[in-house]
Amino acid sequence: MRVCGTIAEVRAVLAGEPEVGFVPTMGALHAGHVALVQKCREECKKTAVSIFVNPTQFAPGEDLDKYPRRTESDLELCESNGADVVFLPTVDEMYRGSLTTVHVTGPSELWEGAERPGHFDGVATVVLKLFHIVQPVRAYFGLKDLQQCAVLRQMVKDLDLAIGLRFVETVRDEFGLALSSRNDYLSSSVRLEASNLHRCLQACREALLRQPNNVKSIIQEGRSTLVHQGFGVSYLALVDPVSMQEEAPARTGLRLIVAARFHGVRLIDNIAL
Amino acid sequence: MRVCGTIAEVRAVLAGEPEVGFVPTMGALHAGHVALVQKCREECKKTAVSIFVNPTQFAPGEDLDKYPRRTESDLELCESNGADVVFLPTVDEMYRGSLTTVHVTGPSELWEGAERPGHFDGVATVVLKLFHIVQPVRAYFGLKDLQQCAVLRQMVKDLDLAIGLRFVETVRDEFGLALSSRNDYLSSSVRLEASNLHRCLQACREALLRQPNNVKSIIQEGRSTLVHQGFGVSYLALVDPVSMQEEAPARTGLRLIVAARFHGVRLIDNIAL
Numbered sequence: 001m002r003v004c005g006t007i008a009e010v011r012a013v014l015a016g017e018p019e020v021g022f023v024p025t026m027g028a029l030h031a032g033h034v035a036l037v038q039k040c041r042e043e044c045k046k047t048a049v050s051i052f053v054n055p056t057q058f059a060p061g062e063d064l065d066k067y068p069r070r071t072e073s074d075l076e077l078c079e080s081n082g083a084d085v086v087f088l089p090t091v092d093e094m095y096r097g098s099l100t101t102v103h104v105t106g107p108s109e110l111w112e113g114a115e116r117p118g119h120f121d122g123v124a125t126v127v128l129k130l131f132h133i134v135q136p137v138r139a140y141f142g143l144k145d146l147q148q149c150a151v152l153r154q155m156v157k158d159l160d161l162a163i164g165l166r167f168v169e170t171v172r173d174e175f176g177l178a179l180s181s182r183n184d185y186l187s188s189s190v191r192l193e194a195s196n197l198h199r200c201l202q203a204c205r206e207a208l209l210r211q212p213n214n215v216k217s218i219i220q221e222g223r224s225t226l227v228h229q230g231f232g233v234s235y236l237a238l239v240d241p242v243s244m245q246e247e248a249p250a251r252t253g254l255r256l257i258v259a260a261r262f263h264g265v266r267l268i269d270n271i272a273l
Numbered sequence: 274m275r276v277c278g279t280i281a282e283v284r285a286v287l288a289g290e291p292e293v294g295f296v297p298t299m300g301a302l303h304a305g306h307v308a309l310v311q312k313c314r315e316e317c318k319k320t321a322v323s324i325f326v327n328p329t330q331f332a333p334g335e336d337l338d339k340y341p342r343r344t345e346s347d348l349e350l351c352e353s354n355g356a357d358v359v360f361l362p363t364v365d366e367m368y369r370g371s372l373t374t375v376h377v378t379g380p381s382e383l384w385e386g387a388e389r390p391g392h393f394d395g396v397a398t399v400v401l402k403l404f405h406i407v408q409p410v411r412a413y414f415g416l417k418d419l420q421q422c423a424v425l426r427q428m429v430k431d432l433d434l435a436i437g438l439r440f441v442e443t444v445r446d447e448f449g450l451a452l453s454s455r456n457d458y459l460s461s462s463v464r465l466e467a468s469n470l471h472r473c474l475q476a477c478r479e480a481l482l483r484q485p486n487n488v489k490s491i492i493q494e495g496r497s498t499l500v501h502q503g504f505g506v507s508y509l510a511l512v513d514p515v516s517m518q519e520e521a522p523a524r525t526g527l528r529l530i531v532a533a534r535f536h537g538v539r540l541i542d543n544i545a546l
Contacts, residue, residue, distance in 0.1 A: 007433055099379035100397075100431035106372035124373075125432075132433040158373035159398075160280055160405040 001079045003086045007133050010048070010087045014134060019045040022136035024127060027051040028068035028181035029077045032171040036140040037081045039168050048134050049078050050087040052094065057122030068184045087134065094129065101125050104158070107150035107244040111235055111257065112268070120151045127152055131163055138164040142171075144178050146257055146270045150244050170269070172198065178269045185265045194262050196229045200236075201256050201271045208238065208250035208273060215248040232261035238273070274352045276359045280406050283321070283360045287407060292318040295409035297400060300324040301341035301454035302350045305444040309413040310354045312441050321407050322351050323360040325367065330395030332388075341457045360407065367402065374398050377431070380423035380517040384508055384530065385541070393424045400425055404436055411437040415444075417451050419530055419543045423517045443542070445471065451542045458538045467535050469502045473509075474529050474544045481511065481523035481546060488521040505534035511546070 004010040014020055021044025023036045029051075040047045051074055058064040071088065078086050101121050108120035131139065141149055149167045156165055170178045176198035177183065177191060186194055204222040208215065215238055223236050236258045240247050247254050250273055257270040277283040287293055294317025296309045302324075313320045324347055331337040344361065351359050374394050381393035404412065414422055422440045429438055443451045449471035450456065450464060459467055477495040481488065488511055496509050509531045513520050520527050523546055530543040 011435065098431040100375065100377045100428050102373065102375055104373045129431075129433045132435065135435075155373050158371040158402075160402050162284065162405065162408075 001075075001083055001086060003075060003088055005088055005090070006093055007089065010085060010133060013085055014046070014048065017046050020134060020136045021045075021047050022130070022134045022139040023047065023049045023083075024130050024139065024141075025049060025051055025074075026053045026067070026181065027074045028070060028184065029074045030171075030179045030181065030183075032142050032144065032168075032179040034077065034081050035171050036142060036168050037078070037083055039166060040138070040140050041082050043166070044136075044138055046084045047082065048085040048087060048136065049083045050089075050130055050134070051075075051078075052087075052089055052126070052130075054094075054122060054126040055091055056095070056125060057119050059116040059119055062116070063182070063185075066185075068181050087130075094126070102128050102155065102159075104151050104155050107147065107154050107242070110244055111237070111239075111259065112147050113151075115234060115259070120148070123148055124151060124155050128155065128159070128161075131161060136163060138166055140166045140168060143167050144170040144180065144269065146241055146255060147244055150242060153242065176202075178267075180267070182265060182267070186263060190263045193229070194265075194267060197226070197231065197258060197260060197262070197267055197269050198271075200226050200229075201258060201269060204236070204256055205271055205273055208256070212250035213248075215250055226258075226260055230262065234259035234261070234266075236260075274348075274356055274359060276348060276361055278361055278363070279366055280362065283358060283406060286358055287319070287321065290319050293407060293409045294318075294320050295403070295407045295412040296320065296322045296356075297403050297412065297414075298322060298324055298347075299326045299340070299454065300347045301343060301457065302347045303444075303452045303454065303456075305415050305417065305441075305452040307350065307354050308444050309415060309441050310351070310356055312439060313411070313413050314355050316439070317409075317411055319357045320355065321358040321360060321409065322356045323362075323403055323407070324348075324351075325360070325362055325399070325403075327367075327395060327399040328364055329368070329398060330392050332390050332392055335389070336455070336458075339458075341454050360403075367399070375401050375428065375432075377424050377428050380420065380427050380515070383517055384510070384512075384532065385420050386424075388507060388532070393421070396421055397424060397428050401428065401432070401434075404434060409436060411439055413439045413441060416440050417443040417453065417542065419514055419528060420517055423515060426515065449475075451540075453540070455538055455540070459536060463536045466502070467538075467540060470499070470504065470531060470533060470535070470540055470542050471544075473499050473502075474531060474542060477509070477529055478544055478546055481529070485523035486521075488523055499531075499533055503535065507532035507534070507539075509533075 021040035102124040175195035177195040207218045259268045294313035375397040448468035450468040480491045532541045
């Protein structure tokens with residue numbers, strides 16, 4: 001496995017490779033990332049992983065400084081899961097003198113976009129840069145960040161990128177909590193309680209499938225349950241995963257999305273109906 | 274020569290070509306464009322030209338509807354100058370459902386950027402799309418649009434595009450008027466008088482080289498001359514061609530830029546010191 005710190009180096013290593021698959025990450029890798037790397041290895045001749053805590057996708061006051069960083073164990077995980085190349089740039093390497101931003105409207109506007117100003121501009125811009133650097137034929141993202149998937153799908157289509165996006169279903173711990181690098185912020189007892197978030201999504205899904213015309217009251221009830229369990233709910237909604245607009249009545253293909261603060265940590269999750 | 278109307282078609286035609294050079298145009302081709310095509314043919318194995326009057330780079334109230342369109346003679350000119358592929362998309366093919374914009378700050382902000390809101394977002398976005406579609410190793414632009422060159426240089430650097438930009442010196446008519454598709458709007462007698470714009474730039478350059486510390490008064494004098502000759506001057510300035518910021522004292526490497534309205538037509542020009 002080659003570890004590259006500069007754009008020039010990763011370009012040189014990947015030059016002439018006909019079928020590179022790409023897994024962009026912010027490090028602090030967990031089994032969700034491993035699932036992306038494995039899928040990539042199944043489908044592509046070479047697997048490139050990037051590890052870069054992208055400052056431009058953190059809104060003011062967010063957790064950029066304390067975001068978990070553990071490069072050594074991340075590299076071991078990449079190696080043991082068969083990654084061929086890891087791109088590990090500095091912030092300076094990525095943004096020295098940079099004055100260009102990609103802005104996607106539409107699917108970026110509600111939910112995370114409304115609460116985290118500039119977040120999706122940061123995501124779209126860094127992913128486009130990484131696509132230009134790595135030049136993959138396919139790129140792999142986790143569905144836990146459903147709205148990110150929607151924004152990137154829109155960007156790839158609008159900018160005519162010849163890159164196939166693969167979205168991989170969320171990996172959960174034994175209690176159902178969606179794996180996230182930010183789970184590091186939770187103690188193990190709190191983490192157990194946090195899995196109520198997923199149970200709430202499951203209960204709402206069952207109710208919605210039984211009563212597809214009752215979206216509003218089922219969502220309202222789910223929200224109340226979460227509040228009673230100690231969650232500070234940002235949103236709980238039934239959306240189209242492409243437009244990220246609310247939809248009713250309930251039907252297959254829609255997804256239930258939730259964001260909530262629990263013991264000071266902002267958690268997001270979603271499930272397919 | 275292959276003429277392609279769709280993205281899929283031009284991709285298929287260029288697939289596997291190792292060294293494509295690209296000349297993006299808005300059609301109404303003249304000897305300035307021909308110089309770009311010739312340079313491209315000298316340096317690249319295949320020459321692709323796009324002809325697309327990009328609506329998103331016209332500010333509200335500008336000349337989108339009357340912008341000259343003469344596809345048939347444009348295609349003849351491409352063919353006779355040895356272009357291999359012409360990409361000729363519709364607006365719908367390029368922008369159906371599009372919600373993504375590229376925004377470059379810095380060199381885009383003054384001059385044309387200040388007077389034409391959204392213009393450089395439109396330019397950056399369409400050029401990035403075309404780069405993704407054509408996937409050239411080099412792309413060719415005329416220095417007449419100096420600020421456009423600066424914005425695209427910044428975008429290519431910031432987004433890590435592996436594309437070499439080539440900027441080609443302005444082609445002029447026998448009286449010195451910079452060739453531009455918008456010169457079509459001028460009668461031939463007015464066109465002759467319009468070449469005073471270039472003579473003013475030349476006079477300013479000579480004065481600046483003699484008296485490099487007198488930038489302010491020389492520019493002021495040039496401006497007065499233009500006003501006396503009937504030009505509605507937007508700006509006349511000595512700038513760094515990378516940052517597009519005003520610079521003094523005068524030195525080699527800077528460029529004099531001008532924009533002025535003459536008989537209802539907005540003209541721009543620039544020369545190197």
